[in-house]
Amino acid sequence: MAVAARKAGRAGAGAANKTTPSKGSKSGATPNSPQFEKSQDLSAYNDMLLIRRFEEKSGQMYGMGLIGGFCHLYIGQEAVVVGMQMATTDGDQVITGYRDHGHMLACGMDAKGVMAELTGRRGGLSKGKGGSMHMFSKEKHFYGGHGIVGAQVSLGTGIAFANHYRENGNVCLTYFGDGAANQGQVYESFNMAALWKLPVVYVIENNRYAMGTAVTRASAQTDFSKRGLSFGIPGEQVDGMDVRAVYAAGQRAIEHARTGKGPYILEMQTYRYRGHSMSDPAKYRTKDEVTRMREEYDPIEQVRRRLLESWKLSEDELKAIDSKVREIVNEAAEFATHDPEPDPSELYTDILL
Numbered sequence: 234m235a236v237a238a239r240k241a242g243r244a245g246a247g248a249a250n251k252t253t254p255s256k257g258s259k260s261g262a263t264p265n266s267p268q269f270e271k272s273q274d275l276s277a278y279n280d281m282l283l284i285r286r287f288e289e290k291s292g293q294m295y296g297m298g299l300i301g302g303f304c305h306l307y308i309g310q311e312a313v314v315v316g317m318q319m320a321t322t323d324g325d326q327v328i329t330g331y332r333d334h335g336h337m338l339a340c341g342m343d344a345k346g347v348m349a350e351l352t353g354r355r356g357g358l359s360k361g362k363g364g365s366m367h368m369f370s371k372e373k374h375f376y377g378g379h380g381i382v383g384a385q386v387s388l389g390t391g392i393a394f395a396n397h398y399r400e401n402g403n404v405c406l407t408y409f410g411d412g413a414a415n416q417g418q419v420y421e422s423f424n425m426a427a428l429w430k431l432p433v434v435y436v437i438e439n440n441r442y443a444m445g446t447a448v449t450r451a452s453a454q455t456d457f458s459k460r461g462l463s464f465g466i467p468g469e470q471v472d473g474m475d476v477r478a479v480y481a482a483g484q485r486a487i488e489h490a491r492t493g494k495g496p497y498i499l500e501m502q503t504y505r506y507r508g509h510s511m512s513d514p515a516k517y518r519t520k521d522e523v524t525r526m527r528e529e530y531d532p533i534e535q536v537r538r539r540l541l542e543s544w545k546l547s548e549d550e551l552k553a554i555d556s557k558v559r560e561i562v563n564e565a566a567e568f569a570t571h572d573p574e575p576d577p578s579e580l581y582t583d584i585l586l
Contacts, residue, residue: 316479
């Protein structure tokens with residue numbers, strides 16, 4: 234589905250630079266949003282719905298004890314990675330932190346392999362040894378899933394340096410959150426990326442609460458798009474709840490990086506509906522706030538309204554899409570529940586000495 238979204242995303246979309254999520258009208262439009270073709274809306278809807286249903290199922294399986302360790306869900310933030318992937322070309326790389334299931338699915342990684350990794354099974358994408366936070370796919374150019382806050386920023390900068398050295402024309406999308414934005418290694422990376430004009434787009438997923446502290450309490454500068462100004466890195470704030478705005482901003486940023494102009498920062502203003510992880514009760518915000526965000530800004534509902542009202546799809550057609558997505562997720566869960574655990578000998582493979 235993600236590959237289809239990228240192909241559909243080649244159609245042009247106008248510019249958008251929203252600094253805050255905007256409440257959609259009945260047609261799902263937000264002010265200054267670029268317009269999508271029907272194929273783009275359908276692809277985005279499919280991809281975001283797959284992530285949403287996958288994460289809902291992951292939460293259920295965690296509650297049943299089938300998934301252990303840490304588990305960070307991406308529910309609410311789907312438009313960010315889907316919109317960005319629509320703007321990429323084959324060969325571009327992705328690296329992110331530990332809230333990574335959505336990024337894997339958007340990159341085209343098999344849902345069965347992702348879910349089997351969550352349950353620690355042999356068929357997992359890291360052979361059952363990585364769990365929720367540590368999955369990789371060289372084939373899909375996905376380089377993790379990293380549990381150390383901010384570590385992926387320096388690694389993503391390194392991937393971009395390799396692209397620059399090899400002159401291969403690829404861009405590395407390096408995702409991190411508002412909490413990680415205050416890490417020292419982030420600014421060391423910014424400095425090197427700007428100095429060498431590396432092809433990297435830094436995507437800051439500002440979901441407002443990091444691990445549980447509001448950005449206004451933890452950050453002196455809450456406009457994260459400005460974090461690269463002292464290094465000469467341009468940036469912009471984007472409505473991260475509108476997949477069209479994300480796609481348009483992604484096109485601009487990736488083109489900037491790919492054409493030798495150096496790094497670019499995109500602050501995606503988004504929102505997660507669940508706590509930081511499955512063990513977080515999220516008592517630092519009100520239920521009314523979460524409900525309001527779901528009702529007024531939900532990224533999937535915005536596209537759903539457009540499909541119904543602008544593209545005249547029927548409720549039955551949308552139900553069929555949802556049914557197909559649920560079938561994929563249920564098959565993944567079934568596989569991940571019954572696939573054998575890794576052989577103990579796997580403990581000694583893939584080790585660098």
